[in-house]
Amino acid sequence: MSLFVMRGVSKRYGGVRALQDAELVIEAGRIHAVLGENGAGKSTLIKIMAGVVTPDEGSMLLEGRPVSFASPAAAHASGIACIFQELSLIPDLSVADNIAISNPPCRFGLIDRRAQRRMAEDALTRAGAEDIHPSALVKDLSLSRRQMVEIAKALARKPRILILDEATSALTAADVTKIYAVLKRLRAEGLALVYISHRMHEIVELADDCTVFCNGRSVATFAAGTRTDNEVVELMIGREYNAVFPPRTAHVASDSPLLLEVQGLCWTDKLSDICLQLKAGEVIGLGGLDGQGQRELLLALFGVLRGATGEVRIDGRAVAITGPHAAKRGDIGMALIPEDRKTEGLMLPMSVRDNLSFAALGNLSRWGVVNAAAERAAVERIVRLLAVRTDGTDLAAGSLSGGNQQKLVIGKWLLMAPRILLLNDPTRGIDVGTKQEIYQLLRQLAVAGAAILFYSTDYDELVGCCDRVLVMYDGAIKRELVGAQITEHALISNALNIGAQDENAATQRAT
């Protein structure tokens, strides 16, 4: 009998189907890899297993008995421990405190520090991290060491099923080697491991079984090694809808002026040696898996990241962009459409008009007083241009639909008539119709002479919209795809850093 079975599990968020009819069968003493591109439903699946999210439909069986988890604590009690991508450690507590947090050893109602210390040392040893001092504060540890503590914490619960969600993405090479050994030992001890990783070579090295997710469905389960990398990528693509994209402009004239040029941009360990060129009239995409530095690259260009080094040239002139205020100045003319429209893009309780005119208030006012007539005219022009569906401009921005809110975020920067437009995943969570309007708009802006740098987690969009795509991996641009080279297959295999070329394989081994 299988240790853990999920049948027909579905979950919706609002109108978005995150998981549909998903199946997963987990056996004790095996490592089960879960694969899928961004937004394929892997995170939702794990959250359901860990008791963070309750499914709308479907059943889960643990050793043949039906179970349901109302909270993470309930999942722990059933022997399921999860190591999340976002760490679940408490920064101000010590390593030992963190390891024991779910179930501290108590004597007379007080925590028995000596027992806790032993428990922590035990768990750290089991995780292959005995060099971490149990009394160290978590906030003083490096990211890689924290991840090791996270693994020790999960092991201290003596789980029967251990879920690792991108558990190695933050680890240094030395820690990765230790973790491999630890995972293989745990498998030998009879634990069931669910392993999610975007690194194909890890899956080849570790996995016994694989399940591929696509569009919220589990599309295939097979024993590791029975499919080639190429076949796996094909399984991950399988699209259902095809949005209509505006035709590309024939070709960007090679003498079209260079608007933005970046040389050797670095920031902490998130960005390394980024070089790119952006011409007027071009739409350039940023590809790669989520969290490979795309967001940081856009923020660094916009001047939000302190201590970013490297050279940024606008119109061939070196400039220092010290923040959003400097970036939107006339001679630079840069705008960033942020990722999270609700917190970084809009003031939800304020009116549509206020939201649209915020970024451009400097141009709409004289001596610090806003010219109401000019403001109204400008706002109405944008509302018409973007076909924002709203009953007048006095409505609160929060009362609009997601797609129309996103139009506001874009519209408020259009009022500035930016020359360089940076977009961070602008179509996430909005309807297909609005998406297409946004694609049209981007192309119109490019034709009018703007340069567009566009990050998207949706590979279809990159294929349909972009003249060039820069694929990022681990904070660096690994590959540039031009014109007909931009295919979903190329995007995914480059994002996973398993490009057909030998040179890619070589760099992968080197890192």
Added chain:
Amino acid sequence: MTGDWSFWLREHKSTLLAFAGFAVMFSIYAANHPAGLNANVATTAANKGVLLAIVAMAQTLVVLTSGIDLSVGMVMVLANCLASSIVVGSPLMTALGVLGVLLVGCLCGAINGLIVIYGRLQPIVTTIATGSIYYGAALALRRVPGGDVDSTLADALTGQLPGGVPASLGLLLALVLIVWLPFRRSAIGRAAYAIGSSEVAAYMSGVPIRRAKFVAYTLSGLLAAVAGLFLTCITYSGEASAANGSTYTLYSIAAVVLGGVSLFGGSGSAIGAIFGALMFRTIGDLLFVFNVEPLWQPLFQGLVLMAAICLGAARLLRIRNRLDLYG
């Protein structure tokens, strides 16, 4: 294991700094006092300091969960008015009276906690409202200042122990031993720290969030009531003074900050807050010793507080992503 002490030092850095700050200030004060440091000077200073220290302890419990309690001063005033009515008579009556005062304190704290947990209101607005209610109850109990308190109890708490040690310090020590240390060492106290440090991570780790918050608020009410009882013993009367309540609330926050407790929650200790409170009181006494006009006291206290906050904010200089500054 070698090197353990360095981790201990790291963990208790803020508390040790608060203690050092207090020790320096108090030595200057004692060395320059015209009458020298005799038992009576020490007792008077201790009584004033301990009162604020207890309120600061109450504040700490809530601040650790990344909340704030603006009703602590009013709970103290309510306890003061109640104690001046019921902590009198035979020893049995007095004991029952003390129990009653403490129970009312717990109740006030528990109400705050329940509203914050189940009403999901921000602690700051919740406690402004409940603080006003508690003050209203105090006024209803005592329209004009007056009342009495059992003098044996009052003298015992505000006098001196054998050897000239102020009895109030004994009370403070007892509170640390009976309330703070068990809380700090228990699973529930650990949970309170975890919530303050990262509520999401705490939830993901299966920590009992509601129970921990409830206990923190209730104990905070209890400590505020102890402060009210102690105030009654100092003044031998009860007074529904709004000024007193507000002052102690604000001073308790100042003491917490001086004591190295993070207002974001999750780090610091009540012992640090105690030294913060004693330090805050000593600033005023220092000015007295050096014959500075009392009118300068608020200004000087403000400067010291500002300096302490700047030290605490030094970490912001290390932030590399400016978005994190506004999070």
